[in-house]
Amino acid sequence: MEDSRRTFLKIAGISAMGLGANPILSAFATDEHTEAPAEEQAQTPAEAHAEAGAEQAPAAAGEHGEAGRVHVQRGSDALTAKQWAMVIDTRKLQTKDDMEPLIAVCHKIHNVPKLQNKHHEIKWIWETEYQHAFTDKMNQFLNQEVQHRPFLVLCNHCENPPCVRACPTKATFKRESDGIVMMDFHRCIGCRFCMAACPFGSRSFNFRDPRPFIKEQNKQFPTRTRGVVEKCNFCAERLAVGQMPACVEASKGAIAFGDLYDPESEVRQLLKTNYTIRRKQVLGTEPSVYYIV
């Protein structure tokens, strides 16, 4: 009697362990699955994940053919850099009306939902006042025009990103090939450590399903699910097919975009000839977005 009970418990225990381990093993299996093609194309695993993430989401969001696939993977015409950087000439973007189209096009092509509840707001690029954009550079008596001029703010794609340091799953990572701080929406567990770590308030969290709040869905880009963090991706999907970021394109020359480490690049030329400032550079994160004031 004693013996048979022991045997039964043994078998039951082993079966329970097997059942428990199954989801973990299958997760390993799918992991290998997504990484296998990555090796063939000599990508970093992180890139492979971003790609996988970008491809799966629209497939889930709606029906579309092979042509609707997102090219985060670098194409032959892709734009490349060691570290992408942006120079915003704020003198050329004087009013909210100047900025509205830039923000609109970004949020439109990236399926950023418009949520009425300010607590749940998602924003990739938005405008704010000087005192909020440059909290550490505010003077009591400031050039009146600058003080009331709206400033564009977005993810700074820092060279030392604290959000990447904080992420416990590498769901947010700094792409080694060009310095873009990217998100894998399929790996993010929604712990929001990156949001606490970001000193620029650049990250948003999907407090609810964003899809009903997207007016017109762009099938070329993934929509997100509730419970994950998102932010500006410097239009990695456009750079991959030889296009400039959408806000740069819509800015009519007010925003320059290029390689920070190419002395011939447009951004370096602008940095050489103009006095620029960055947000909270005292924190040592080395933001890649520069402002000409």
Added chain:
Amino acid sequence: MLELTLKGGKSYWGWLVVLLAVIGGAFGLYIWQIKFGLGITGMSRDVSWGFYIANFTYLVGVAAGGVMVVLPYYLHDYKAYGRITILGEFLAIAAVVMCLLFILVDLGQPMRLFNVPLYPTPNSVLFWDMIVLNGYLFLNLVIGWNVLESERNNAHYQGWLKPFIYISIPWAISIHTVTAYLYCGLPGRGFWLTAILAPRFLSSAFAAGPALLILLCLFIRKVTRFDPGRKQIQALAKTVAYAISVNVFFMICEVFVAFYSNIPAHMDHIKYLFVGLHGHGVLVPWMWASVGLMVIGIILLVNPGSRKNESVLAVACLAVVIGTWIDKGLGMISGGFVPNPLHEITEYVPTVPEIGITLGVYAIGALVLTILYKMVVSVKEEVRA
């Protein structure tokens, strides 16, 4: 030993039913949260951590506080604590279980929890927090269970437990240190960016944990035939007295540095908490209540006359538990997020479903603690008889 938990009076079973009812209700709310998203909480883009993470932080402290009985007993051979060490260890188990659950309910994508061990990321403090918390849970389970079982069998605990016991002491310090590192290593969050955060967390932990333990000891004495002992309770009370004094001292250090240096990024959060900022100050009465309770705790605990009176001691411990809970559970987390990095103010107030889920986690902790303590009390009564 689990069979001991199946024998109990009416009030024991009634209490378990109450806890299960609370857990059931909270589970319903949690299903709602899974379906809708974290939007049912009071958290926002600006205050992205709220009640869940705050209670997690507080309970890490309670768990670490258990070491205040383990250390004197095993390192200093303070024999009196032999009777209650197990209570400290089992309190730590219940607290760590709640910590892990609070992390779980805070996740936007809880089904992806295993991404943390699947993609180990040593540069993330959260990765280390997972290791130290689970490790501490494991250590206390192994140690507590085996020591109690040996006591039941009238034997000395097994020799191989010794290394685990010694490791558990610095490990207790590590859980709250790593938890503090979650916050204090973040640039641009002036309230948390202080080297004293980990020591401050530990001091409040060593006050809150033992204070709660004293209350539990007094309760156990009242409702069971096991007396944790007057000497033991008095010794614990001295620990609470020192720890809560150090905690208030650390707070004063923080206020001095922020306001003497006059750096706005460091002052703003403290101003928000204690006097309000730009007309926003939902936490102001709470924070002053917290300070008041901690000061009352110090007065009653440091003064030998009041400390030795067990009724007064109970009041003092309650003041310490509530005071430190407000300080850590309400102020510490949302205080760090207000104002936000763009110096805008979004206030945070937990919602009803959020509080409900929180209560559910506490109920699970209470259930674990009840079952574990039931075992302890039964063994102690058995051995006595």
